[in-house]
Amino acid sequence: xxxxxxxxxxxxxxxxxxxxxxxxxxxxxxxxxxxxxxxxxxxxxxxxxxxxxxxxxxxxxxxxxxxxxxxxxxxxxxxxxxxxxxxxxxxxxxxxxxxxxxxxxxxxxxxxxxxxxxxxxxxxxxxxxxxxxxxxxxxxxxxxxxxxxxxxxxxxxxxxxxxxxxxxxxxxxxxxxxxxxxxxxxxxxxxxxxxxxxxxxxxxxxxxxxxxxxxxxxxxxxxxxxxxxxxxxxxxxxxxxxxxxxxxxxxxxxxxxxxxxxxxxxxxxxxxxxxxxxxxxxxxxxxxxxxxxxxxxxxxxxxxxxxxxxxxxxxxxxxxxxxxxxxxxxxxxxxxxxxxxxxxxxxxxxxxxxxxxxxxxxxxxxxxxxxxxxxxxxxxxxxxxxxxxxxxxxxxx
Amino acid sequence: xxxxxxxxxxxxxxxxxxxxxxxxxxxxxxxxxxxxxxxxxxxxxxxxxxxxxxxxxxxxxxxxxxxxxxxxxxxxxxxxxxxxxxxxxxxxxxxxxxxxxxxxxxxxxxxxxxxxxxxxxxxxxxxxxxxxxxxxxxxxxxxxxxxxxxxxxxxxxxxxxxxxxxxxxxxxxxxxxxxxxxxxxxxxxxxxxxxxxxxxxxxxxxxxxxxxxxxxxxxxxxxxxxxxxxxxxxxxxxxxxxxxxxxxxxxxxxxxxxxxxxxxxxxxxxxxxxxxxxxxxxxxxxxxxxxxxxxxxxxxxxxxxxxxxxxxxxxxxxxxxxxxxxxxxxxxxxxxxxxxxxxxxxxxxxxxxxxxxxxxxxxxxxxxxxxxxxxxxxxxxxxxxxxxxxxxxxxxxxxx
Numbered sequence: 001x002x003x004x005x006x007x008x009x010x011x012x013x014x015x016x017x018x019x020x021x022x023x024x025x026x027x028x029x030x031x032x033x034x035x036x037x038x039x040x041x042x043x044x045x046x047x048x049x050x051x052x053x054x055x056x057x058x059x060x061x062x063x064x065x066x067x068x069x070x071x072x073x074x075x076x077x078x079x080x081x082x083x084x085x086x087x088x089x090x091x092x093x094x095x096x097x098x099x100x101x102x103x104x105x106x107x108x109x110x111x112x113x114x115x116x117x118x119x120x121x122x123x124x125x126x127x128x129x130x131x132x133x134x135x136x137x138x139x140x141x142x143x144x145x146x147x148x149x150x151x152x153x154x155x156x157x158x159x160x161x162x163x164x165x166x167x168x169x170x171x172x173x174x175x176x177x178x179x180x181x182x183x184x185x186x187x188x189x190x191x192x193x194x195x196x197x198x199x200x201x202x203x204x205x206x207x208x209x210x211x212x213x214x215x216x217x218x219x220x221x222x223x224x225x226x227x228x229x230x231x232x233x234x235x236x237x238x239x240x241x242x243x244x245x246x247x248x249x250x251x252x253x254x255x256x257x258x259x260x261x262x263x264x265x266x267x268x269x270x271x272x273x274x275x276x277x278x279x280x281x282x283x284x285x286x287x288x289x290x291x292x293x294x295x296x297x298x299x300x301x302x303x304x305x306x307x308x309x310x311x312x313x314x315x316x317x318x319x320x321x322x323x324x325x326x327x328x329x330x331x332x333x334x335x336x337x338x339x340x341x342x343x344x345x346x347x348x349x350x351x352x353x354x355x356x357x358x359x360x361x362x363x364x365x366x367x368x369x370x371x372x373x374x375x376x377x378x379x380x381x382x383x384x385x386x387x388x389x390x391x392x393x394x395x396x397x
Numbered sequence: 398x399x400x401x402x403x404x405x406x407x408x409x410x411x412x413x414x415x416x417x418x419x420x421x422x423x424x425x426x427x428x429x430x431x432x433x434x435x436x437x438x439x440x441x442x443x444x445x446x447x448x449x450x451x452x453x454x455x456x457x458x459x460x461x462x463x464x465x466x467x468x469x470x471x472x473x474x475x476x477x478x479x480x481x482x483x484x485x486x487x488x489x490x491x492x493x494x495x496x497x498x499x500x501x502x503x504x505x506x507x508x509x510x511x512x513x514x515x516x517x518x519x520x521x522x523x524x525x526x527x528x529x530x531x532x533x534x535x536x537x538x539x540x541x542x543x544x545x546x547x548x549x550x551x552x553x554x555x556x557x558x559x560x561x562x563x564x565x566x567x568x569x570x571x572x573x574x575x576x577x578x579x580x581x582x583x584x585x586x587x588x589x590x591x592x593x594x595x596x597x598x599x600x601x602x603x604x605x606x607x608x609x610x611x612x613x614x615x616x617x618x619x620x621x622x623x624x625x626x627x628x629x630x631x632x633x634x635x636x637x638x639x640x641x642x643x644x645x646x647x648x649x650x651x652x653x654x655x656x657x658x659x660x661x662x663x664x665x666x667x668x669x670x671x672x673x674x675x676x677x678x679x680x681x682x683x684x685x686x687x688x689x690x691x692x693x694x695x696x697x698x699x700x701x702x703x704x705x706x707x708x709x710x711x712x713x714x715x716x717x718x719x720x721x722x723x724x725x726x727x728x729x730x731x732x733x734x735x736x737x738x739x740x741x742x743x744x745x746x747x748x749x750x751x752x753x754x755x756x757x758x759x760x761x762x763x764x765x766x767x768x769x770x771x772x773x774x775x776x777x778x779x780x781x782x783x784x785x786x787x788x789x790x791x792x793x794x795x796x797x
């Protein structure tokens with residue numbers, strides 16, 4: 001009963017946090033892109049467009065879901081469900097923090113502890129492409145069909161380097177359990193993290209994994225299945241309403257999942273970059289610094305009329321968060337949750353920012369160039385990395 | 398077309414697919430329709446279908462006085478309106494035999510080159526956007542906005558300027574106008590460096606553009622391709638040098654050329670042209686003479702407002718020109734200018750009346766668009782997008 005209740009609470013918390021992240025990731029992406037591109041981004045709904053995700057959800061949910069003529073209705077409706085449900089599953093095996101003890105109950109900060117977590121993630125990610133391929137095929141639209149075809153071709157190309165890049169650290173870590181993987185990287189400085197531990201082999205593997213992750217999530221420069229300047233909207237050309245929202249959500253969910261995997265396997269999971277007593281002051285310092293900047297700008301040089309009010313409010317909130325983290329250093333009960341989660345979220349956030357940054361910078365590959373790139377460059381590099389790491393492990397243990 | 402249908406029980410296992418790209422498609426820059434016959438993603442044949450933006454402007458000229466034609470020319474190529482203004486004015490002036498004062502000529506060159514910058518900036522932004530580099534578009538629009546502000550300062554309009562009129566200019570320079578241009582043009586070359594920083598050595602950009610959209614020079618000559626496209630194939634053909642007009646012979650500038658004839662070469666040529674335009678603008682600003690901005694021809698040019706209030710003849714001329722237009726001697730004239738897209742020419746036939754008998758435009762976009770099938774056939778869909786972008790056509794210019 002205890003186990004059931006604890007699991008239920010964890011599911012509610014993780015699901016709520018995950019969905020909020022998805023909604024606001026889109027807001028963050030629009031804001032970051034806007035600032036790269038000399039724009040302001042969402043500004044109208046709520047202060048600084050903070051309610052924009054809500055407005056988008058309401059808009060998409062209340063729209064009429066059009067099913068075009070002559071589509072394969074079964075697969076047409078099934079495709080977004082496949083995409084979104086598979087995208088949401090993988091988060092279940094990601095550990096956000098160490099084992100904690102709260103009100104006498106001991107539990108892990110994750111939904112399920114699987115001893116083959118890595119394999120599960122690989123399996124789910126390869127099935128995920130079915131949503132796109134089926135959606136493209138069932139839509140009875142030539143652009144969608146080509147989008148679906150492209151994504152299948154793309155999947156065949158990036159899947160292999162990605163799996164190999166993921167296998168490389170497993171040689172060193174010698175486990176498939178994501179929790180153990182994260183735990184083995186902890187206890188000290190950041191050079192214990194996998195990505196930095198056997199330089200430069202595992203760092204190369206990390207970069208290969210990250211590049212494959214761009215392809216996996218259909219992001220620029222590998223956003224060929226939905227290349228809007230070529231294929232209008234690619235596989236989701238014919239989708240509207242919540243079916244479209246499903247694809248949209250799946251893309252962002254995949255992004256979050258893949259960055260979580262990268263963080264857990266390569267960047268030390270929830271472990272801070274340097275040892276505990278000092279690293280605990282970093283969140284406080286960051287939030288206070290951020291709050292001070294907001295207060296300063298809001299009170300002295302507001303760029304827009306409402307900044308006079310919104311900036312100080314967010315500044316005070318930020319200062320408050322900093323104070324909470326400072327307080328958490330004195331109460332280990334709270335600290336054992338807050339600090340690991342902070343570091344985990346910080347790393348994931350950094351990787352997500354890189355995803356957005358790249359989108360604002362790079363042009364798009366051509367479909368055959370992507371395949372040539374993955375087969376003639378990425379794949380040999382990943383394979384060489386794997387072999388050399390294997391050699392190293394065999395010789396030096 | 399029967400055998401080109403998508404595979405179905407009736408057609409059997411054909412591998413071809415006909416894709417109707419446009420008229421509503423994000424990358425056709427307006428309302429171009431291209432019927433593509435595909436084998437997978439490889440384009441077998443491409444048939445451009447134009448006419449969706451046909452406005453009948455050429456016919457419209459015949460119903461208007463010569464002076465009333467200038468606003469029509471703005472609307473032909475709405476990204477290079479001043480080049481069109483200039484070409485129309487030059488053609489009518491040749492029929493009339495007008496002598497244009499130096500100040501007007503310098504300002505015309507200034508404005509034509511600013512138009513070239515404007516057009517090339519829009520081209521660069523949309524071309525990069527098509528290839529997936531989204532942010533370039535906004536950086537280019539930032540500079541374009543400055544140019545549009547300059548146009549607004551000089552003519553009161555951002556896009557449909559009608560600033561270059563028959564016999565000179567619509568207005569003299571506004572206060573501080575030249576200073577604004579100088580401030581802009583001094584900073585501009587560094588902005589071009591900024592764009593090149595993002596694209597020039599970017600491996601993805603090079604992959605997508607090098608060796609793509611190649612047409613042999615001979616084919617280009619046969620198809621009537623002009624402008625940056627033909628200069629990127631190695632032919633230094635520029636009307637500003639070969640048949641100078643409006644005093645271009647007084648300016649010192651180079652014609653950038655490349656030998657490769659692919660999308661990347663066209664990109665490089667246009668980037669260099671922006672630098673050369675900046676050079677010309679700087680020279681025009683330095684050498685801007687004082688004096689009248691309109692030709693001395695009372696029967697053609699509208700008199701100054703000041704004279705109208707004091708002199709009887711001026712008032713009469715004003716009334717006559719506005720109500721009856723001015724008669725243009727019988728004859729025909731063909732004048733070509735170098736628009737941002739290539740060789741733009743107006744051919745005007747006059748029957749001696751106050752309205753043209755026929756106005757025909759030789760528009761660069763039309764000639765360039767003819768090369769589309771030669772360029773994209775055999776390539777991939779993604780290449781056709783890159784190729785389309787590199788042609789830099791304006792559908793209003795194609796369809797008239």
